[in-house]
Amino acid sequence: MKITDLTLLTGRALLAAIFLISGFGKLADPTGTIAYITSVGAPFPELGYAIALLVEIPLAAALLLGYRTQITATLIALFTLATAFMFHFDFSNQLQTIMFLKNLAITGGLLQVAVFGAGRLSIDTCRR
Template identity: 30%
Template sequence: MDVVALIGRILFVVLFLGSGFAHLTQTQAMAGYASSKGVPAAKLATQASGVMIIIGAVMLLLGVWADLGALLLVVFLFPTAVLMHAFWKETDAQAKQLEMIQFQKDTALGGAALLIFALVVKLGDGLGLTVTGPLF
């Protein structure tokens, strides 16, 4: 089961690593989108969230205080779902559908990150192939 847990962590964080690096390498484009959604200090928010995503993903991947890493992803995902994918504000049916899908993706990933947090806290080193135990 240790290997299964490691494979699950790897598969889970791949999305966040790619997204985090995109936040840092495509900052202008992503900040422009964030600004269009009303995010204040969009460039700084894009860079800060990119760093937070990468740190959380690496912590979870390596099993270094994986509980804290999972919480960092939660702190990114739920506000992002509400601020960036407010489907209830859309009037165009196609735009509304696309935003709803993104909202649901972010909330589902946030739920998965919360579950990972709970499992790491509950099982600690028993979750398998981690560098440290849980922080909390």
Template identity: 40%
Template sequence: MLEKLNPLFDLAGRIFIAILFVPAGFSKITGYSGTAGYMEAMGVPGILLPLVILVELGGGLAILAGWQTRIVAFLLAGFSVVSGLLFHFQPEDQLQMIMLMKNIAIAGGLLFLVANGAGALSLDRRSSRA
């Protein structure tokens, strides 16, 4: 019975992941200088911010649409782990370590997309039929 709902579960999962990345990327556009300053304060060159925006906003939208899902999910998983380590690895701060674990868990969910693809309700599936 639940197998019939798999396409909807796949879509819901992609929506939930995109809800994390799309607003985060957009907020970096609207708060560009503050975000660049924060990155630099953490030792990450602010010049990388356009790439971060592209990864979060573009990657989130691609996941939402189910376009190039396996590639994008792989890149976002790596981004999640690297950004978690750069910004949240502070063993003396329990909250920051929880945030790091959140990033690791997100990467795990993205790896399910790498392994299984976007599902039936996706541009990937539509283009494979053409």
């Protein structure tokens, strides 16, 4: 096992962690989450909630395990970019600006994973 393998696994774990924690938080408070989605004027808040749960729990778990990593990372990246523009596009608010930039940085990391794959410590490698 090489340091590169551990680094790729660690990178996936750190990226997945933010989504898993957020997803389980949303799962614990559906009413609050749907109210927040509604408050920003997003259409179909219940559908948005369902999409968020789908991305933040099973897709993040797939990313962590390295399962169909390139497509998974791409889908999570698209979700993250969309949420940056939908929920954090208020540049008059410093916190929202920071959250917007955080989402862009996460998107960049996910795109790196999408291009280079999960590495050897992944289900993708076991499937080959």
